[in-house]
Amino acid sequence: MSNKIATREAYGKALAELGMNNSKVVVLDADLSKSTKTADFKKVCPERFINMGIAEGNMMSVAAGMSTCDKIPFVSTFAIFATGRAYEQVRNSICYPKLNVKICATHAGITVGEDGASHQSVEDISLMRGIPNMIVICPSDAIETEKAVKAVAEYNGPCYIRLGRSGVPVINDFAEYDFKIGKAVKYREGKDATIIATGIMVDAALEAYNILAEEGIKVRVLNIHTIKPIDEEAIVKAARETGVIITAEEHSIIGGLGSAVCEVTSEKHPVPVVRVGINDTFGESGKPEELLKAYGLTAENIVKAVKKGLDLK
Secondary structure, eight states: OOOEEEHHHHHHHHHHHHHHHOTTEEEEESSOHHHHSTHHHHHHOGGGEEEOOSOHHHHHHHHHHHHTTTOEEEEESBHHIIIIITHHHIIIIIITTTOOOEEEEBSBSGGGGGGOTTTOBSSHHHHHHTSTTOEEEOOSSHHHHHHHHHHHHHSOSOEEEEOOSSEEEOOSOTTTOOOOTTOOEEEEOOSSEEEEEOTTHHHHHHHHHHHHHHTTOOEEEEEOOEEESOOHHHHHHHHHHHSOEEEEEEEESSSSHHHHHHHHHHHHSOOOEEEEEEOSOOOOSSOHHHHHHHTTOSHHHHHHHHHHHHHHO
8 A cells, every 4th residue: 555645636647648648638627626636737738728617517518519529528526516416418418429528526425524415426426327328437546547537538438537535545556557447457366255346445445355364254356446337247257256245335325336236246146245335325524534434434344244245145
């Protein structure tokens, strides 16, 4: 593990680099460029940066139009606004015609912290993965974020990248890490159970692996960074070989990673699935670490879920 870097910070740096190397990239922001870190892009490519003001729906529609003019729009605001306030435009103006717009939303999940329930988006993955043609990605750290930004720039179609406010440990090695849209990454091998995690919960899953290993329980750890299209092959293989799956996400257990995994296993290879996530409730104001503990999003909670899953095998 290394120092902590927020995925939104990594996004800003990757976007600036991308902008200098690809003249088709344009960036639109809803008056939050310092928070979303698109200000990094503005510094190096000011002529291709547009502050749309607090008008998220219009911003999505403008991005859709620009994409038809051989541009690659990257659109940013807080996740709660990108997926909630602008849902209709994302659905009808971007995804229905399958336009090449990249929605990179920051401040997702309860680790937004003190901003409280109104700004803590715990349902954005559910909203975005339910729309036809949308790719949904939730990076685990700064390295994965940078790789994801570059990957969606190469992909022709709508993409949603979920980014966070708080610093998270760097768990990947830039030189060795190979990011592919729709492909899970196996970090640990084990036959007793499988932990499937996404976003900041991947680090917690690795910590849980160490705790369980000391108790003689060997679990497989998969990072599913792409919620849609989800890696069905990796999930089915894990279900078949380990017999039980635990999912972990900083998102509601309804409609997110947990639901997606259950959909795959129920149809392809039914096994017990225990979901770790937000249990159908809103967040509250507090420090990120305190909120993760309060809402059961820690390595210890994953360990308990694994043991519950083993009892169900």
